[in-house]
Amino acid sequence: MAKRIDVSGLHVYYGDFLAVEDVSMTIEPRSVTAFIGSSGCGKSTFLRTLNRMHEVTPGARAEGKVLLDDMDIYAPDVDPVLVRSEVGMVFQKANPFPTMSIYDNVLAGARLNNRRMSRSAADDLVEESLRGANLWEEVKDRLNKPGSGLSGGQQQRLCIARATAVRPSVLLMDEPCSALDPISTLAIEDLIHKLKEEYTIVIVTHNMQQAARVSDRTAFFNLSAPGKPGKLIEMGETNKIFTRPDKKETENYITGRFG
Amino acid sequence: MSLTTAQPTDPGPGPGNPRRELRSGSLPRYFPPALLASSAAVIAGVLLAFSSFGFVLWGVLTALAYTVIAVAASTRIEGGRKAKDRLVTALVYLCFTLAMLPLVSVLWTVLGNGLARFDGYFLSVSMNGVLPGMDAGGAYHAIVGTLAITGLATLISVPVGVMTAVYLVEYARGRMKRAIMFFVDVMTGIPSIVAGLFVVALWILLFGPGATNGAAGAISLAVLMIPVVVRSGEEMLRLVPQDLREASYALGVPKWRTITKVVLPTSAAGLTTGIMLAIARVIGETAPLILTAGSSAVSINWHLFDGQMMSLPVFIYSQVRMGGAVNYERAWAAALTLILVVMLLFFLARMIGRLFAPKSR
Numbered sequence: 001m002a003k004r005i006d007v008s009g010l011h012v013y014y015g016d017f018l019a020v021e022d023v024s025m026t027i028e029p030r031s032v033t034a035f036i037g038s039s040g041c042g043k044s045t046f047l048r049t050l051n052r053m054h055e056v057t058p059g060a061r062a063e064g065k066v067l068l069d070d071m072d073i074y075a076p077d078v079d080p081v082l083v084r085s086e087v088g089m090v091f092q093k094a095n096p097f098p099t100m101s102i103y104d105n106v107l108a109g110a111r112l113n114n115r116r117m118s119r120s121a122a123d124d125l126v127e128e129s130l131r132g133a134n135l136w137e138e139v140k141d142r143l144n145k146p147g148s149g150l151s152g153g154q155q156q157r158l159c160i161a162r163a164t165a166v167r168p169s170v171l172l173m174d175e176p177c178s179a180l181d182p183i184s185t186l187a188i189e190d191l192i193h194k195l196k197e198e199y200t201i202v203i204v205t206h207n208m209q210q211a212a213r214v215s216d217r218t219a220f221f222n223l224s225a226p227g228k229p230g231k232l233i234e235m236g237e238t239n240k241i242f243t244r245p246d247k248k249e250t251e252n253y254i255t256g257r258f259g
Numbered sequence: 260m261s262l263t264t265a266q267p268t269d270p271g272p273g274p275g276n277p278r279r280e281l282r283s284g285s286l287p288r289y290f291p292p293a294l295l296a297s298s299a300a301v302i303a304g305v306l307l308a309f310s311s312f313g314f315v316l317w318g319v320l321t322a323l324a325y326t327v328i329a330v331a332a333s334t335r336i337e338g339g340r341k342a343k344d345r346l347v348t349a350l351v352y353l354c355f356t357l358a359m360l361p362l363v364s365v366l367w368t369v370l371g372n373g374l375a376r377f378d379g380y381f382l383s384v385s386m387n388g389v390l391p392g393m394d395a396g397g398a399y400h401a402i403v404g405t406l407a408i409t410g411l412a413t414l415i416s417v418p419v420g421v422m423t424a425v426y427l428v429e430y431a432r433g434r435m436k437r438a439i440m441f442f443v444d445v446m447t448g449i450p451s452i453v454a455g456l457f458v459v460a461l462w463i464l465l466f467g468p469g470a471t472n473g474a475a476g477a478i479s480l481a482v483l484m485i486p487v488v489v490r491s492g493e494e495m496l497r498l499v500p501q502d503l504r505e506a507s508y509a510l511g512v513p514k515w516r517t518i519t520k521v522v523l524p525t526s527a528a529g530l531t532t533g534i535m536l537a538i539a540r541v542i543g544e545t546a547p548l549i550l551t552a553g554s555s556a557v558s559i560n561w562h563l564f565d566g567q568m569m570s571l572p573v574f575i576y577s578q579v580r581m582g583g584a585v586n587y588e589r590a591w592a593a594a595l596t597l598i599l600v601v602m603l604l605f606f607l608a609r610m611i612g613r614l615f616a617p618k619s620r
Contacts, residue, residue: 051509053505053508053509056501056504056505056508058432081508081511081512081513081514082511083511084508084509084510084511084512085510085511086511088509088510088511089505089509090509091502091505091506091509093502095500095502095503095505095506097503097506097507097521097525098503098525098617099521099524099525099527099615099617108507108510108512109510109511109512111520112507112510112512112516112517112520112521113510113511113512113513113516146617148617159506162506162510163509163510166510166511168511
C-alpha cells in the first residue's frame with residue numbers, strides 16, 4: 001500500500017551545522033517525485049531523513065515533522081527500524097551483500113528480520129520480487145550464485161528487488177542510475193514506471209532528462225548562498241517546473257545557466 | 260649532470276640528436292641472470308684459487324661485482340635512467356635476500372637438528388618414567404599441553420576480543436572509546452612474564468600458594484591474546500563498507516542483526532587471520548607458562564584444572580637446561596614440532612578464510 005508523506009518545517013543538522021533548512025512538502029502516493037539541485041544542496045540528506053537513515057551518520061539529527069499517512073515517524077515512541085521496513089531505500093552504488101547469493105540477497109530483509117517462512121513461500125517471494133524488478137529472466141538459472149557476479153545494472157535491479165521484498169510502502173532512490181550505462185538506466189526507469197503503480201517513489205537525480213522522463217512532480221533544492229544551508233526552492237508538477245517555473249533560480253538551473 | 264641535451268642551441272629533431280631518439284640500446288633479457296651466474300662462478304674460482312673461500316665473502320663480493328658491472332654496462336649501452344633502474348633493482352633484490360636469510364637459516368637449522376629425533380615415537384610418547392640420560396621419551400605430553408592451553412586461551416579471548424572490537428567499531432563514542440583503545444594498546448605492550456605474574460597472583464588469591472595448572476597458563480595467554488584480537492578485529496570491521504550497513508538498515512533490519520548477519524560474515528576472513536596471528540603469537544610463549552602451568556610435568560595430562568601441564572616451549576626450555584646430548588636432540592625435535600603446529604594452524608586459517616571470503620562467481 002503506497003502512503004503519502006507530509007513534511008513540515010524540517011531542519012536537518014550535522015552537529016551544529018544546519019544542512020537543510022525548513023523544508024515543507026507533500027509527496028503523493030502512487031507517483032514519482034524527483035529531487036533535483038546541485039551537489040551538496042541537501043537533497044540526499046533530506047531524502048535520508050524520510051526513513052531516518054541520516055541517524056546512521058554520527059551527529060546528524062532532524063527537527064520537524066514527517067508524517068507517513070498520519071503517523072509522525074519522529075514521534076518519540078517510533079522505532080526507526082520499523083520506519084525503515086516501511087520506507088525502503090536504494091543507493092547510488094549497487095550494494096548487494098557480498099557473502100550472500102542472489103536468492104539470499106532478495107530474502108535478506110525478510111531473513112535478517114527473522115521472519116519465518118516456508119521454503120515455497122520464500123521461493124515465491126524471490127520470484128515475485130525479481131519479476132517485479134525485471135530481473136527474473138536474467139538470473140533465474142543462477143539464483144545460488146553470488147550477487148556480486150552480476151553486471152552493475154543487474155546489481156542495481158537486484159537491490160531494488162531486495163528493497164521491494166520487504167514490502168515497503170515508499171521507495172527512496174538516491175541517484176540510482178548515476179553509475180550505470182544508458183541501457184541499464186533505461187531498464188531502471190522502466191522499472192520505476194512500473195513500480196509507481198504500487199509504491200510512493202522518491203528519486204534524487206542529477207540527470208534533468210531523467211527527472212523529466214520518470215517523475216510526476218519535481219522539487220528543486222538549492223543553497224541560499226555558498227556555506228549556507230540548502231533549501232527547497234520550488235516544487236510542482238514536473239511539466240510546469242521544466243517549462244515555466246515560478247522562480248528565476250529554478251529556470252537558471254534547468255536551462256543549465258548555473259549549477 | 261651529463262643530460263645537457265635541453266640547451267637553447269638544441270638543433271631540433273634530427274638523426275644526430277639523441278634527445279629525439281625514442282629507442283635506445285638495450286641489454287638482452289638474459290643479461291642479468293647470466294651476469295649474476297658468471298660473476299658468482301668467477302669469484303668462487305678466484306676465492307678457491309687463494310683458498311680463502313667463505314660463503315659470506317663470496318655472497319658479498321658477488322653482489323658487489325654484479326651491481327658494479329651491471330650498472331656500468333647499462334650506463335654505456337642503455338643510458339642513465341635504465342642504469343639507475345638496474346642499480347635500484349639490484350638493491351631491492353639484495354634487501355629481499357638479506358631479509359630472507361635469517362628466516363631460511365632458522366628453518367634450516369631447526370630442520371637439520373630436529374629431524375634426528377623427529378619420528379612417530381617422539382610424537383606419541385611422553386617423558387613419564389624416562390630417567391636422565393636414557394635414550395627414550397618424547398613430546399606427546401607437551402603437544403597435548405600446548406593444544407589444550409592454547410585452545411582454552413583462544414576460547415576465552417576470541418569472544419572477548421571480537422566483541423570488544425564490535426563495541427569499538429559499532430557502538431563506542433568519544434571518551435569511552437579513546438580510553439578503551441588506549442588500554443588495549445597498553446595491553447598489547449605488556450611483557451609476557453608480567454601476564455604470567457598477574458595470573459600467579461590471581462591463583463594464589465583464589466586457590467592458595469603453589470597452585471599451578473593448565474587453566475592458569477591459558478588465562479595468562481588469553482591476557483596476551485585479547486589485545487591482539489581486538490586490534491586486528493577492529494581494523495577488519497572498519498574495512499566493511501558503510502554502504503553494506505546502510506543497505507541492511509534500509510531493509511528495516513535492527514542493528515544487532517546487521518552486525519551479526521552482515522558485518523561479521525563480510526569480515527570473517529580477516530577476523531580469522533587476525534585470530535590466527537594472535538594464536539601464533541602466544542603458542543610460543545614460555546615465561547608465563549613456566550610460572551603458571553609449571554615446568555616439571557612429565558606425563559600426559561588433558562585435565563586443565565588438575566596438576567601441572569607441559570607445553571612445547573617449556574619442554575624445549577627444560578630439556579636445554581638439562582644439557583645432555585639427548586636433551587638437545589629432544590629440544591630441537593620439539594622446536595620442529597612447534598613450527599609444524601604453527602604452520603598447520605596457518606594452513607587451516609587460510610582454508611577457513613577462503614571458506615568465508617565473499618565470492619563473486
